[in-house]
Amino acid sequence: xxDLRLFNSLTRQLETFQxxxxxxxxxxxxxxxxxxxxxxxxxxxxxxxxTLGRTLRFKGYELTHVINITDVGHLTSDADAGExxxxxxxxxxxxxxxxxxxxxxxxxxxxxxRLNVEPKKHPRATEYVEAMIEWGKRIAVKHCYELxxxxxxxxxxxxxxxxxxxxxxxxxxxxxxxVEGKRNAADFAIWRKTPPGETRQMEWDSPWGRxxxxxxxxxxxxxxxxxxxxxxxxxxxxxxxxxxxPNEIAQNQAYCxxxxxxxxxxxxxxxxxxxxxxxxxxxxxxxxSGEFLRLQLLVDKGYHPLAYRMLCLQAHYRSELExxxxxxxxxxxxxxxWVGQLERLSRHNxxxxxxARDRSKLERFEREVEEAISDDLNTPKLLALANGFMFDVELxxxxxxxxxxHVDQILGLGLLxxxxxxxxxxxxxxxxxxxNRTDLRIPPMAATITEPKIKSILAQRKEARSARDFATSxxxxxxxxxxxxxxxxxxxxxxxxxLGE
Numbered sequence: 001x002x003d004l005r006l007f008n009s010l011t012r013q014l015e016t017f018q019x020x021x022x023x024x025x026x027x028x029x030x031x032x033x034x035x036x037x038x039x040x041x042x043x044x045x046x047x048x049x050x051t052l053g054r055t056l057r058f059k060g061y062e063l064t065h066v067i068n069i070t071d072v073g074h075l076t077s078d079a080d081a082g083e084x085x086x087x088x089x090x091x092x093x094x095x096x097x098x099x100x101x102x103x104x105x106x107x108x109x110x111x112x113x114r115l116n117v118e119p120k121k122h123p124r125a126t127e128y129v130e131a132m133i134e135w136g137k138r139i140a141v142k143h144c145y146e147l148x149x150x151x152x153x154x155x156x157x158x159x160x161x162x163x164x165x166x167x168x169x170x171x172x173x174x175x176x177x178x179v180e181g182k183r184n185a186a187d188f189a190i191w192r193k194t195p196p197g198e199t200r201q202m203e204w205d206s207p208w209g210r211x212x213x214x215x216x217x218x219x220x221x222x223x224x225x226x227x228x229x230x231x232x233x234x235x236x237x238x239x240x241x242x243x244x245x246p247n248e249i250a251q252n253q254a255y256c257x258x259x260x261x262x263x264x265x266x267x268x269x270x271x272x273x274x275x276x277x278x279x280x281x282x283x284x285x286x287x288x289s290g291e292f293l294r295l296q297l298l299v300d301k302g303y304h305p306l307a308y309r310m311l312c313l314q315a316h317y318r319s320e321l322e323x324x325x326x327x328x329x330x331x332x333x334x335x336x337x338w339v340g341q342l343e344r345l346s347r348h349n350x351x352x353x354x355x356a357r358d359r360s361k362l363e364r365f366e367r368e369v370e371e372a373i374s375d376d377l378n379t380p381k382l383l384a385l386a387n388g389f390m391f392d393v394e395l396x397x398x399x400x401x402x403x404x405x406h407v408d409q410i411l412g413l414g415l416l417x418x419x420x421x422x423x424x425x426x427x428x429x430x431x432x433x434x435x436n437r438t439d440l441r442i443p444p445m446a447a448t449i450t451e452p453k454i455k456s457i458l459a460q461r462k463e464a465r466s467a468r469d470f471a472t473s474x475x476x477x478x479x480x481x482x483x484x485x486x487x488x489x490x491x492x493x494x495x496x497x498x499l500g501e
Contacts, residue, residue, distance in 0.1 A: 002374040004059055007318060009241055009272040010164050010264055014376060019232055020270060025061035027053060028237035028269070030219060030244065032103040033070040033121065035085040039292045040308060041278040044321065045237045047312040047412075048275040048377075052115040052235065053375050054410050066226050069108075069124045071101035073192075074215040080095070087200055097201040101126075111295045114305035114413045123226060125218040126202065132213040132221050133206050136190045139254040140207075144190055147181040148425060151191040151208045156182055158253040159260035162186070164272060165242045188247050189214035199217040201412065216247040220255065223248075223268060229256055234269035234448045241274045275317040281324065298328065302499045304445035306413055306435075307332035309406060313379040313411060329499055332440065335413070338492075339437050341390055342404070342415060345397035346432050358399035364404050365389050373410050382407060401432065437493050444497060449483040458487070 004017040018026055029049040032038050046067065053065045075082045086132065090097040101124070109122065136144070136151060143157045155161040178185075193211040194203050202208050223231065229252065237244060249261070252268030264270050280293075295305055311331040315321040365385065372381040386407045389401055405416050415435050443451075457476050464472040476489045486498040 001059070002370050004055070004374045005135050005376055005500070006271055008264065008375050009274050010261065010267060012342075015271060016431040017232075017271070019061060020230060020265075020371060023060075023062055023178060024218065025056040025063050025233070026231035027065045027235065028219070028223045028231060029067045029120075029229055029234075029241055031067040031069050032104075032108055033074040033085050034101045034108060035074075035089040035295045036104060037110050037292075037296070038104075039294050039346050040323065041110060041208050042237075042291075042297070043115060043295060043308070044278045044312050045235070045275050047115060047309055048317040049235045050115075050412060051313070051317070051377055051379060051410065052233070052273065053118060053120070055377060058373070059410050060412055060464055064227060064267060065118075065120045066222065067120050067122055068219060068295065069101075069105050070215065070218060071105070071124050071126050071450055072097075072129070072473065073125055073213045073218060084200070084202070086202060089263050090201060111305075114295060114299075115309050116306065118412070118413045121226065125213070128218060128221050129213060131225060132217045133191075133204070135217060135221050135251070136213075137207060139190075139251065143254040145183065146208055147179070147199075148248045149179055149195075150189050150191070150193045150214075152179075152187045153190050153247070153250060153254070153385045155188075156184060157188045157249055158250045160262075162246050163261045164249060165244045166266070188216060190217055190251075217251060219244075220248050220251040220268065224252075224255070229268050230265040231269050233271045233273060235273045235275070238276050241272075243273060263452060273317075278321045278323050281322070293323070294450055299442060301325075301389050302442050302447075302497045303328055304335070304442055306438045306440075307335055307415065310383075311385055316380060317377055326501075332499075335376055336415075336437055336440055336496075338387075338390060339415060339433070339435055339440060342401075342433055343436055345400055348397045350396050351443075352398055352401075354399055355396060357394065358396055360394060361389075361392065362399050362403050366406055369407050369410070371383060374411050379411070382410065386411070438500040442494075444484060444499065447484055447497065448478075449485065454480065454485055460496060461487070 006017055007013070009213075017025075027049070032042055049067070050063070053063055056063050058393070072084070072086060075121060084228070086097040086100060090100050095103075105122070105124070121229065138280050139153075140151065144151050146152075179189075191206055191208045191211055192214055193209040194200050198237045200212065201211055231249065234245070234248075236493075241494070249267040252258070254264060256266070256268070258266035261267055274438065295308065298308055299305060307328055308310055308331070311323075311328055312321065368385050372378045372385060375381070386404060389395070389403050390501045392400070401416065407416060413432065413435075417432055417434050457480055461473050461476040464470075480487055480495070481498065484498050484500070486496050488495055
């Protein structure tokens with residue numbers, strides 16, 4: 001078996017994955033702040049984390065994977081002063097902060113399901129506030145100081161602060177709003193007191209006054225409670241590498257009384273991994289008060305959610321991924337091509353066993369799959385391998401199904417039922433498929449023509465073509481094209497939506 005090599009952001013090098021507990025992998029992923037819908041830039045992080053988790057399972061590890069839910073503590077920026085995101089949205093929508101958190105967490109979890117992200121633990125920050133207070137009490141004497149606005153962590157009290165971000169100047173981790181009285185620009189809040197005269201919906205009593213925990217504290221507390229220190233891998237978006245994760249690491253060092261970061265485990269995790277940004281042509285995507293890209297918007301325009309998962313897989317997780325409607329359309333076409341091929345193969349009446357050539361090619365394919373994914377989750381290479389194998393005309397369908405099922409354990413597209421893990425159960429029908437091309441044919445919200453009307457026009461066009469009335473046939477085709485319908489002569493599917501931006 002090929003060793004799994006992963007890029008550790010803390011050491012800035014590829015490292016062989018060696019679990020701290022034999023046979024087990026423990027992973028923590030920084031989750032969303034559930035004050036609004038998640039834009040697709042956020043969702044790239046969870047497709048990456050899911051690919052990592054699937055790879056660990058594929059490698060035979062027993063996986064425990066946590067994605068936290070931030071429902072308190074995250075301000076409107078990475079500052080230590082200002083409005084809490086939950087409180088602000090609650091005031092804007094006229095609902096309680098608790099209702100806001102519940103609504104947007106459920107929406108986030110629906111998006112995860114639509115992207116085939118495997119179920120994971122989703123602990124909420126508000127469930128761990130008492131534990132956060134205990135953490136604060138444990139580290140306060142040696143590492144913190146109190147101001148009128150709250151309890152602050154002194155970053156000079158731990159070794160190698162900011163190494164993860166390579167930030168060794170006041171301009172590095174100090175890119176946050178100035179708070180009067182802070183000893184160092186990079187010091188951050190462990191507990192934020194409710195300002196005098198204010199009442200917040202989410203606030204608790206603490207030794208430092210009534211208020212709420214700082215944003216960074218929750219991940220340290222939940223990571224230790226659910227996985228134990230040190231655990232194997234901590235993931236998040238590359239933006240977390242600059243402020244949030246260095247602050248987590250400092251808290252972990254203080255809590256565990258560990259020394260410098262030359263020993264990675266002192267950080268609380270052995271490996272830190274970060275996915276790069278999803279970008280638009282205009283620059284890095286951000287969530288604002290206006291319109292932003294979310295998964296439902298893609299669906300409303302006629303794109304199946306798995307087209308977005310395919311788009312993410314086509315780029316290495318450490319590379320920037322540019323979003324465009326053209327690119328998303330190409331990913332959907334790629335997905336349709338695969339599903340169409342699997343449909344065609346499922347209808348072949350061929351021997352239901354593996355030939356010697358099948359076995360040889362299958363063994364080589366499985367070896368190449370493991371080598372690709374073991375190379376720091378090289379999903380672009382994995383897709384290329386899968387594509388070549390799927391369209392190999394020398395292979396019997398049973399070999400293709402078995403090989404594709406093998407690789408899809410990692411890709412997570414979920415195109416096949418898992419019957420194919422036993423190739424002798426291969427059914428000679430489409431019942432084997434978990435997804436077909438018709439499933440991928442989602443009507444854009446803007447479409448004004450109905451499917452029965454489309455079928456009626458296509459029937460008329462078929463009659464015209466039979467009568468060699470090509471002028472009428474072309475007119476009907478153009479009529480459909482004007483309403484966003486693409487006619488596909490010679491294709492069993494017959495027609496598809498012609499998607500536009």
